[in-house]
Amino acid sequence: xxxxxxxxxxxxRSQMAEGIARHLGHEAASAGTHPATQVSANxxxxxxxxxxxxxxxxxKSVDLFSADAFDMVISMGCGVSCPTMQIDQDxxxxxxxxxxxxxxxxxxxxxxxRLSEL
Numbered sequence: 001x002x003x004x005x006x007x008x009x010x011x012x013r014s015q016m017a018e019g020i021a022r023h024l025g026h027e028a029a030s031a032g033t034h035p036a037t038q039v040s041a042n043x044x045x046x047x048x049x050x051x052x053x054x055x056x057x058x059x060k061s062v063d064l065f066s067a068d069a070f071d072m073v074i075s076m077g078c079g080v081s082c083p084t085m086q087i088d089q090d091x092x093x094x095x096x097x098x099x100x101x102x103x104x105x106x107x108x109x110x111x112x113x114r115l116s117e118l
Contacts, residue, residue, distance in 0.1 A: 002027040007076035010059040011036035012043050012097050014076050017111045019047045035059035042104040
């Protein structure tokens with residue numbers, strides 16, 4: 001399945017979702033409406049602890065993608081609105097930015113759970 005994960009900063013949730021989805025065998029990308037300058041250190045730590053490569057992860061603008069190239073576009077939450085892109089699902093996950101590693105771990109576990117249901 002080809003999945004695009006969209007959020008605001010593209011530094012935490014959507015990056016973890018991209019990495020986890022790829023690890024599970026999906027074609028995946030992530031993007032933000034206002035991308036950060038780097039991926040969150042805690043997001044990288046959590047993915048690395050799961051044996052997931054983070055080498056290709058970097059914040060990207062949603063403007064670089066077309067929903068037509070994906071089977072599903074998933075908003076991670078925060079009321080992301082992409083007027084040029086239809087969102088198929090909104091997972092409504094709280095943004096862990098600035099929070100503890102355990103919050104990032106819980107978010108990653110929830111992302112894995114939801115991916116297993118697709």
